[in-house]
Amino acid sequence: MASDTLLIIGGGPAGLEAARGAADLGCKAVLVEQRAALGGTPISAHYAALTHGMRDAAEVMGEMVAAVANDSLVDVRLGTTVTGITGAAGDFAVTLRRDGAEERVSAGAIIVATGFDHFDPGRATQQYGYYMYDDVITLTDAEKMLKEGKFVRPSTGQPPERVCFIQCVGSRDRHIGNEYCSKVCCGIASKQAIEIRERLPQCRVFIFYIDMRMYGYWENDLYWPAQEKHKVNYIKGVISEVVLKGDRLIVRGEDTTMNRPMEVPMDIVILSNGMEPSAGTKAVARTLGLRQNKYGFIDVAHDTLDPVTTSVPGIFVAGAAAGPKDLDDTMGMAGAATMKAVATIRRHARMTSAR
Numbered sequence: 598m599a600s601d602t603l604l605i606i607g608g609g610p611a612g613l614e615a616a617r618g619a620a621d622l623g624c625k626a627v628l629v630e631q632r633a634a635l636g637g638t639p640i641s642a643h644y645a646a647l648t649h650g651m652r653d654a655a656e657v658m659g660e661m662v663a664a665v666a667n668d669s670l671v672d673v674r675l676g677t678t679v680t681g682i683t684g685a686a687g688d689f690a691v692t693l694r695r696d697g698a699e700e701r702v703s704a705g706a707i708i709v710a711t712g713f714d715h716f717d718p719g720r721a722t723q724q725y726g727y728y729m730y731d732d733v734i735t736l737t738d739a740e741k742m743l744k745e746g747k748f749v750r751p752s753t754g755q756p757p758e759r760v761c762f763i764q765c766v767g768s769r770d771r772h773i774g775n776e777y778c779s780k781v782c783c784g785i786a787s788k789q790a791i792e793i794r795e796r797l798p799q800c801r802v803f804i805f806y807i808d809m810r811m812y813g814y815w816e817n818d819l820y821w822p823a824q825e826k827h828k829v830n831y832i833k834g835v836i837s838e839v840v841l842k843g844d845r846l847i848v849r850g851e852d853t854t855m856n857r858p859m860e861v862p863m864d865i866v867i868l869s870n871g872m873e874p875s876a877g878t879k880a881v882a883r884t885l886g887l888r889q890n891k892y893g894f895i896d897v898a899h900d901t902l903d904p905v906t907t908s909v910p911g912i913f914v915a916g917a918a919a920g921p922k923d924l925d926d927t928m929g930m931a932g933a934a935t936m937k938a939v940a941t942i943r944r945h946a947r948m949t950s951a952r
Contacts, residue, residue: 598688598949599687599688599705599942599945599946599948599949600687600688600689600703600704600705600942601624601625601705601942601946602624602625602626602627602702602703602704602705602942603615603619603624603625603626603627603704603705603706603707603708603935603938603939603942604626604627604629604689604691604702604704604706604707604708605619605626605627605628605629605707605708605710606629606679606707606708606709606710606711606881607629607630607637607709607710607711607712607877607916607918608628608629608630608632608634608635608636608637608673608675609635609636609637609638609639609710609712609916610637610639610658610661610916610924610927610928610931611637611708611710611712611915611916611917611918611927611928611930611931611934612628612630612637612708612710612915612916612931613628613635613636613637613658613661613662613664613665614661614915614927614928614931614932614935615708615710615915615931615934615935615938616628616665616668616671617661617664617665617668617671618931618932618935618936619670619671619935619938619939620665620668620670620671622935622939623670624670624939624942625670625671625672626670626671626672627671627672627674627702627704628665628671628672628673628674629674629677629678629679629693630673630674630675630676630677631676631677631678631877632675632676633675633676634675635658635662635665635666635673635675636658636659636661636662637658637712638712638713639654639655639657639658640654640655640658642715642737642740642741643737643740643741643744643745644740644744645740645741645743645744645792646743646788646792647924648781648784648785648788648815648818648819648923648924649784649788649814649815649818649819650818651788654744674693674695676695676696677693677694677695678693678694678695678880679691679692679693679694679881679884679885680692680693680694680699680884681884682884682885682886685910685911686705686706686910686911686912686941686945687705687706687911687941687942687944687945687946687948687949688703688705688945689703689704689705689706689707689911690702690703691703691704691707705911705941705942705945705946706911706912706913706937706938706939706941706942707885707911707912707913707938708912708913708914708915708931708934708935708938709878709881709882709885709887709895709907709912709913709914709915709918710914710915710916710918710931710934711875711877711878711881711918712875712877712878712916712917712918713872713873713874713875713878713917713918713921714872714873714874714875714876715735715736715737715870715871715872715873716766716767716768716775716779716870716871716872716873717767717870718735718766718767718868718870724766724767724868725763725766725836725838725839725866725868726838726839726840726841726846726866727868729841730752730839730841730846730866731750731751731752732750732751732752732846732863732864732865732866733839733846733865733866733868734751734865734866734867734868735766735867735868735869735870736782736785736786736789736867736868736869736870737870738867739789739867740785740789743789743792743793743796748792748793748796748797750864750865751865752844753844756797756800757797757800757864757865758799758800758801758864759800759801759803759861759862759863759864759865760793760800760801760802760803760863760864760865760866760867761802761803761804761805761848761861761863761865761866761867762786762789762790762802762803762804762805762867762868762869763805763836763839763848763866763867763868763869764782764783764786764804764805764806764807764809764869765778765782765806765807765869765871766868766869766870766871767779767870767871767873768782768870768871768872768921769807774892775871775873775892777892777920777921778810778871778921779871779872779921780810780812780872780921780922780923781872781921781922781923782869782870782871783806783809783810783811783815783820783869784811784812784815784819784820784923785869786804786867786869787804787809787811787815787819787820787823787829788819789867790802790804790823790827790829791819791822791823791827791829794827794828794829795827801830802827802829802830803829803830803831803832803861803863804829804830804831804832805832805834805836805848805850806831806832806833806834807833807835808833809831812923812925813925832852832854832859833852833853833854834850834851834852834853834854834859835850835851835853836848836849836850837849837850837851838850839866842862845862845863845864846862846863846864846865846866847860847861847862847863848860848861848862848863848866871921872917872921873892873893874889874892874893874894874895874918875917875918878893878894878895878918879893881918882895885909885912886908886909887907887908887909887912887914888907888908890920892920894917894918894919894920895907895914895918895919896908896919897914897919900920904919904930904933905919905930905933905934905937906937911938911941913934913937913938914930914934915927915930915931915933915934915935916930916931
């Protein structure tokens with residue numbers, strides 16, 4: 598018996614957009630989220646403003662959640678995980694667990710939208726003194742302070758006079774196995790640099806980069822305004838270490854444009870940490886039997902021509918579960934995955950009725 602229901606795993610931007618799209622197409626959806634609330638990483642990691650567009654993250658995600666929560670075709674299951682699966686495309690039986698109790702739901706197709714985790718700079722090598730120095734923070738830490746309406750040195754509670762970003766922390770790094778570009782870090786650093794300058798006009802802000810990678814409209818929305826309007830200093834270079842000297846951090850490295858060593862005092866160092874597959878993505882991949890690529894993200898049929906079809910027929914993927922993605926990519930993938938998933942459900946329904 599073919600199922601008329603789409604199961605979506607993950608309640609972040611990709612999962613919410615997939616659920617909304619399925620409902621718009623008249624398809625029933627079950628949206629499973631392991632956290633106690635919808636909204637995904639923008640909410641759980643306390644994002645302030647989204648790039649690009651600089652809209653308030655909570656406001657945007659609230660609109661997306663409301664669109665799903667108020668639709669009778671979408672059945673939201675919070676605090677729930679997927680623990681097993683049997684069947685095949687058109688007629689999956691999926692085991693869900695919540696509060697120690699299990700139930701089985703039927704699904705004609707599945708979309709995995711389990712997102713990413715931020716790279717932990719202190720995980721293996723105490724990179725740049727994260728966990729050692731209070732004033733070495735990550736993009737996520739900075740985002741939380743900006744959301745709370747303050748930006749201060751964690752060690753003193755006072756506004757900083759000098760702040761820098763170090764790009765490509767946990768990305769484009771063969772030593773830790775993450776050779777890929779995480780795609781959004783350059784844009785997020787530029788966005789936060791603008792926000793810091795707007796909040797603290799006397800604070801000098803620097804961005805140390807290998808090369809800046811801006812995509813689409815991010816160039817005009819963030820990169821040029823950061824330099825021309827907000828006077829953010831972009832310095833092409835490689836940072837080798839961050840040490841504490843007196844009450845300030847010293848950033849040491851090489852200015853590769855001038856071809857000379859540099860040593861710059863800072864009050865706050867922000868590490869632009871990249872993306873890695875989330876624990877939920879790796880767990881769901883194992884449970885559903887999905888092939889993963891060498892980095893642990895879910896493998897797809899073709900990165901360009903078919904970025905949403907997984908190795909298991911009837912199971913699709915959307916967003917950063919398949920690799921580093923910005924919101925533009927995520928929303929586009931969610932639409933494509935929904936189209937293919939709903940088509941799968943209706944194709945199997947026609948095959949069943951024709952027998």
